[in-house]
Amino acid sequence: MKLLNCPMNGVRPLSEFLFGGEYREMPDPDVSDDYEWAGYVHYRDNAPGVKKEWWYHGPSGTWFIAERNTLTDEVLRTYLFGKGPAPSGQADMSQTAGTEQSK
Template sequence: MKIMKCPMNGPRNISEFVWGGEVREMPDPTAASDHEWAEYVFIENNTKGVVREWWMHAPTSYWFIAERNTETDEIVRTYPATELYNSRREFK
């Protein structure tokens, strides 16, 4: 079993974590075309190489970001979501 390092709880067995999908910017829902929105909702990029993903440490429900190499399954880096999202998102 792999070990993943949670930014808050430290290294733990991967079974303590839940995968949350690729980190992707939500397109502006009012401006996006139907096609763009469908891409956003349904299509995973499935990149070969280093990807940025949402992961959650289940016992604490703590969401964070992991950079993982899908080719080698190496976890390159994990860090708090605040590194990417640090201001309030508004919808108008």
């Protein structure tokens, strides 16, 4: 069974989660032109590698960020938006993110 770490509830089955798309910084609306907004809304890089993604945990109603290697499907860490990943050397609940087990 594939598992994913919810920052609020710990490791849970992947069936409890919904993918929300790639996380990208929104351009500043006060200085952005139509071309920049069109790129933000419509353009996706879609190259393999480490991406920040939105994920939703249904049972808890929690949106969070997962850093995932799209080439290997390895989840490197998960954290709540605005909190950021734990600084290096500190405990991070996401250390178990991306765990895969067979039952």
